Amino acid sequence: MIIRPATAADIDAAVTTLSLAFADYPFTRHTIAADDHAGRLARSQRLFLTRISLPHGRVWVSEHAEAVAAWTTPDATDLGQVFAEVGPELAEIAGDRAEIAAESEAALAPHRPREPAWFLGTVGVRPGNQGRGLGKSVIRPGLEAAEAAGVPAYLETSTERNVELYRTLGFEVVAEVELPRGGPRTWAMRR
Numbered sequence: 001m002i003i004r005p006a007t008a009a010d011i012d013a014a015v016t017t018l019s020l021a022f023a024d025y026p027f028t029r030h031t032i033a034a035d036d037h038a039g040r041l042a043r044s045q046r047l048f049l050t051r052i053s054l055p056h057g058r059v060w061v062s063e064h065a066e067a068v069a070a071w072t073t074p075d076a077t078d079l080g081q082v083f084a085e086v087g088p089e090l091a092e093i094a095g096d097r098a099e100i101a102a103e104s105e106a107a108l109a110p111h112r113p114r115e116p117a118w119f120l121g122t123v124g125v126r127p128g129n130q131g132r133g134l135g136k137s138v139i140r141p142g143l144e145a146a147e148a149a150g151v152p153a154y155l156e157t158s159t160e161r162n163v164e165l166y167r168t169l170g171f172e173v174v175a176e177v178e179l180p181r182g183g184p185r186t187w188a189m190r191r
Contacts (some may be wrong), residue, residue: 003138004067006054008149009116010185011046017067019041019126020127022045024161027104030100030182035096037093042095047090048070051085052082056072056079057121058073067123067126069141071118072118073145074117074118100180108156111188115151116149117153118146118154119153120139120153120154153190154189154191155188163189172191173187174189174190175187
């Protein structure tokens with residue numbers, strides 16, 4: 001199985017994979033408007049890859065980008081500025097869920113590492129390729145890099161079945177958060 005760092009040439013395939021993988025994901029259903037949800041979700045994933053993870057983090061893909069893992073890293077010193085710059089676009093993508101998205105982020109913020117950490121911002125496997133170990137394979141290089149740097153790895157998931165998957169990779173639950181306004185339970189996990 002070939003796992004490699006992503007390049008700009010992988011963006012379209014990676015966006016397709018992540019959009020399909022997140023089509024019914026509880027967190028994005030709660031924080032991104034229902035009208036043209038698929039289009040908004042794709043724009044969100046593209047924005048994260050092109051403006052955040054590729055230039056300020058690390059992204060790994062499998063062959064044909066059937067699996068994608070995108071991280072932010074402690075090496076990025078200007079992430080706060082980058083998130084401020086993309087904030088208006090993220091709010092526009094969220095549409096009528098923008099206020100809920102902001103409240104959800106605020107609810108999760110206290111559980112995020114204060115010290116330098118690798119943050120697994122998004123990971124997905126194209127439906128039809130799930131269950132073959134691709135997800136773990138694209139996550140592992142980030143875990144190895146975090147371990148080599150001596151810093152924790154962190155993620156959030158809104159799907160209970162993912163909790164066990166991440167536990168097999170050494171993550172432990174540090175918080176369970178009921179997102180505001182009837183949002184899904186979200187698990188904060190750290191390794």
